[in-house]
Amino acid sequence: xxxxxxxxxxxxxxxxxxxxxxxxxxxxxxxxxxxxxxxxxxxxxxxxxxxxxxxxxxxxxxxxxxxxxxxxxxxxxxxxxxxxxxxxxxxxxxxxxxxxxxxxxxxxxxxxxxxxxxxxxxxxxxxxxxxxxxxxxxxxxxxxxxxxxxxxxxxxxxxxxxxx
Amino acid sequence: xxxxxxxxxxxxxxxxxxxxxxxxxxxxxxxxxxxxxxxxxxxxxxxxxxxxxxxxxxxxxxxxxxxxxxxxxxxxxxxxxxxxxxxxxxxxxxxxxxxxxxxxxxxxxxxxxxxxxxxxxxxxxxxxxxxxxxxxxxxxxxxxxxxxxxxxxxxxxxxxxxxxxxxxxxxxxxxxxxxxxxxxxxxxxxxxxxxxxxxxxxxxxxxxxxxxxxxxxxxxxxxxxxx
Numbered sequence: 117x118x119x120x121x122x123x124x125x126x127x128x129x130x131x132x133x134x135x136x137x138x139x140x141x142x143x144x145x146x147x148x149x150x151x152x153x154x155x156x157x158x159x160x161x162x163x164x165x166x167x168x169x170x171x172x173x174x175x176x177x178x179x180x181x182x183x184x185x186x187x188x189x190x191x192x193x194x195x196x197x198x199x200x201x202x203x204x205x206x207x208x209x210x211x212x213x214x215x216x217x218x219x220x221x222x223x224x225x226x227x228x229x230x231x232x233x234x235x236x237x238x239x240x241x242x243x244x245x246x247x248x249x250x251x252x253x254x255x256x257x258x259x260x261x262x263x264x265x266x267x268x269x270x271x272x273x274x275x276x277x278x279x280x
Numbered sequence: 281x282x283x284x285x286x287x288x289x290x291x292x293x294x295x296x297x298x299x300x301x302x303x304x305x306x307x308x309x310x311x312x313x314x315x316x317x318x319x320x321x322x323x324x325x326x327x328x329x330x331x332x333x334x335x336x337x338x339x340x341x342x343x344x345x346x347x348x349x350x351x352x353x354x355x356x357x358x359x360x361x362x363x364x365x366x367x368x369x370x371x372x373x374x375x376x377x378x379x380x381x382x383x384x385x386x387x388x389x390x391x392x393x394x395x396x397x398x399x400x401x402x403x404x405x406x407x408x409x410x411x412x413x414x415x416x417x418x419x420x421x422x423x424x425x426x427x428x429x430x431x432x433x434x435x436x437x438x439x440x441x442x443x444x445x446x447x448x449x450x451x452x453x454x455x456x457x458x459x460x461x462x463x464x465x466x467x468x469x470x471x472x473x474x475x476x477x478x479x480x481x482x483x484x485x486x487x488x489x490x491x492x493x494x495x496x497x498x499x500x501x502x503x504x505x506x507x
Contacts, residue, residue, distance in 0.1 A: 171362045
C-alpha cells in the first residue's frame with residue numbers, strides 16, 4: 117500500500133517536473149519567441165522563376181510595454197531588402213517604402229498581401245514552393261529575431277472566400 | 281403637306297425607337313447592379329475599343345481580334361510588382377479554377393497587359409504569367425499603344441523613382457526615366473481593376489481588387505446570361 121502510494125507520488129512529481137521543463141523550453145516550430153517579440157506564420161509568396169521581387173509576410177507580436185520598430189530584414193541572395201506598405205489611395209495602389217514598421221506596446225502587426233510587407237528585391241534564385249528561407253529581423257530595441265519563412269501560395273483571398 | 285407630316289412623324293417615331301433601343305441596351309446591364317455583389321457595370325455602347333496592336337508573350341501580334349469571339353478578363357500588371365499584381369494574378373487563377381470546377385458556361389480568357397513594356401518584354405511575361413496559369417496571356421509591345429488602352433479602360437499608373445537621398449519622386453506621364461532607372465529600379469503605382477470584356481469587344485464590367493472569388497464568379501455568370 118505504502119509502496120503504491122510512493123509510486124503514484126513519484127509519478128505525479130515526475131510529470132509536474134516534465135511539464136515545467138517543457139514550459140521553460142517551448143519548442144514551437146513556427147513560432148520564434150524571445151518572450152518580448154513573437155513572430156508567427158512567416159511566409160514568402162511563391163513566385164515565377166523570373167520574378168524580380170518577392171513578398172515576405174508574417175505576424176509580429178510585441179509582448180512588451182514599449183512600442184518597438186522593425187528596422188531591417190536580412191537574408192542572403194538578394195540585391196536589396198526593403199520594408200514596404202501597399203496603400204489603396206482611391207483605387208490607386210501605392211507601394212510606399214518605409215523606414216521602419218511600428219509595432220505598438222502589447223500590439224501586433226500583420227504583414228500581409230495588400231498591406232505591410234517586406235520586399236525581397238533581385239533574387240539570385242527564386243526559391244521553390246515549400247523551401248524555408250532564413251531571415252533575420254532587426255528591431256530598434258537591439259534585438260534580432262531569426263525566422264524561417266516558408267515559400268507558399270498566398271491565401272489572402274481564401275479569408276474572404278466564403279465557403280458556406 | 282400630309283406627306284411632309286408623315287415624314288416628320290416617321291422620323292420622330294424612328295428617333296423614339298432608336299432612343300428606346302439604346303436605353304434598353306444600357307438598362308440591360310445597369311439594371312443588373314442590385315444583383316451584382318462586386319462587379320461595377322462599365323458598359324458604354326458609345327465608347328468603342330480603340331484600334332491597338334501589341335504583342336502576346338509568344339511575340340505574336342495581339343490586337344483587337346485577340347478580344348473577339350470569346351469572353352476576356354483583362355488586367356494591367358507589371359512584373360516588378362511584389363504585392364498587388366501577384367495577388368491579382370493569383371486570385372484570377374483561383375477564379376478560373378473555380379469557374380472550371382463549377383462547369384461555368386463561360387471561362388473567360390485572361391489577358392494581362394503590362395504597364396511596363398520597357399522591362400516586361402514578351403519573353404519576360406511568358407515565364408512570369410505562366411506561373412499563375414498556363415493559359416494566361418501576357419501582353420507587351422509599344423508603350424503608346426498600351427497607354428491608349430490604359431486610358432480607355434479608365435486605368436491609371438505613375439512611375440516612382442528614388443532620388444539620391446532615397447526620397448520618392450513621382451514622374452509625370454511623359455517624363456523620361458533617368459538613365460540609371462533600370463539599374464536602380466523604379467516602382468509603379470497603379471489602379472488594380474480587372475475588366476470583363478464581351479466577345480464583341482465591349483467592356484461590360486470592372487472588378488475592384490480584393491474580390492471574393494465566388495461573388496466574382498456569380499457576377500460573371502449573371503452578366504454572361506444577360507448578354
